Amino acid sequence: MTMIDMPISTTANPARTKWIQLVLGLICMAAIASPQYVWTLLTKPMAAKLGVTLPELQITFSLLIILQTFFSPFQGRLIDSFGPRRLIAIGTVLSGMSWVLTSWVSSLSMLYLVYGCIGGLGTGIVYVGVVGLMVRWFPQNRGFAAGMVAAGYGMGAIATTFPISLSLANNGLEQTLWVFGLLFAVVGFIASQGLKVPEAQNSTAMLEQSTHVLQTQKQYRPTEMLKQPLFWLMFIMMSVISTSGLMVVSQMASFAEDFGITQITLFGMAALPLAMTIDRFTNGLTRPLFGWISDHIGRENTMFIAFALEGCAMTIWLLSREHALAFVLLSGVVFFGWGEIFSLFPSTLTDTFGTTHATANYGCLYIAQGVGSFLGGPLAALLYQSQGSWFPVFALAIGADFITAALALLALKPMRRRFIARSC
Secondary structure, rough: HHHHOOOOOOOOOOHHHHHHHHHHHHHHHHHHHHHHHHHHHHHHHHHHHHOOOOHHHHHHHHHHHHHHHHHHHHHHHHHHHHHHHHHHHHHHHHHHHHHHHHHHOHHHHHHHHHHHHHHHHHHHHHHHHHHHHHHOOOOOOOHHHHHHHHHHHHHHHHHHHHHHHHHHHHHHHHHHHHHHHHHHHHHHHHHHOOOOOOOOHHHHHHHHHHOOOOOOOOOOOOOHHHOHHHHHHHHHHHHHHHHHHHHHHHHHHHHHOOOOOOOOOOOOOEEHHHHHHHHHHHHHHHHHHHHHHHHHHHHHHHHHHHHHHHHHHHHHHHHHHHHHHHHHHHHHHHHHOOOHHHHHHHHHHHHHOOOOOOHHHHHHHHHHHHHHHHHHHHHHHHHHHHOOOOHHHHHOOOHHHHHHHHHHHHHHHHHHHHHHHHOO
């Protein structure tokens, strides 16, 4: 282990230290949010610059998500081997520099390489590394801590969307990319330099005091974890709930148009942009909130509530599809019931398989989000195309929500209880 990533003593003021770590983690996550969440602002000027079609350009975004999620086990192992401070610093620089390099690209293949591949690897390293570090710093409040940094990623682009939009209009694509890319790289790198690994004995002591959720004291390596049916149950559940949510939220503009919502104005705003604004807020809020709830009533109980809430909200959403106000409000509830997977699953995984290899272990589970991203949108589009209706899409997503909610209580909870009893 390198000197810069040596565990530090937290006995002097552990409460203050862990909150500083959380703030630094939030900054790192916010610094890598724009490549994914602001991509839509770049598509039109980028397509014009390169002279390509939108479908060709969108492969860049697919590469970004694939490299971010499907390479996460490899990224997690690197972080565990070389330390979070060094690897997260590299990740923030890669993410920011992908924008700087994109300002100079002159071909589609170069765009795929620098924005999609380099950007995806950078964001994946930071995302997995920060979540893995926070669940180690907050053994009693893992759900809340994982939710906070996940919200930082989900909502981090809110602060940059408007300035980037203005810069694109006033300064053009190239200058916007290199200025903001450099800014993201510098801010993320500086914040990463304060990240530390908690002292092992201090984490263990805090773990022993935690009574709200089931937690193991045995430390499982990824190779050991992957042999456990319990891990694959979590993987399937996260894949299913991710896919079901993305089947609907990724197609929101399309079915809103079919339902006649896009022509309606509410409170002086078009209904669809208003709904999307509310959605971004609730999608960020749900992560720390449900994480905090799970710290107090248990992971599986919270999963049941959240997944069933999403299923109920989707059902009412479909039934009241012609009412614009209900459409807008219920869209926020749907996002509220979906976004918490990014706090509940990493905290549950660490509770079950230990903290020592938390980052590498979560890297394996994070592929489930990639599965959802890969399947959700295309599956919904194909189903709609074949059936000519959004009802089958909603029916499949709603059914998946209720099935996963039932699995949380009827399968995951008893299996985890037995597994942890054997591990202690």
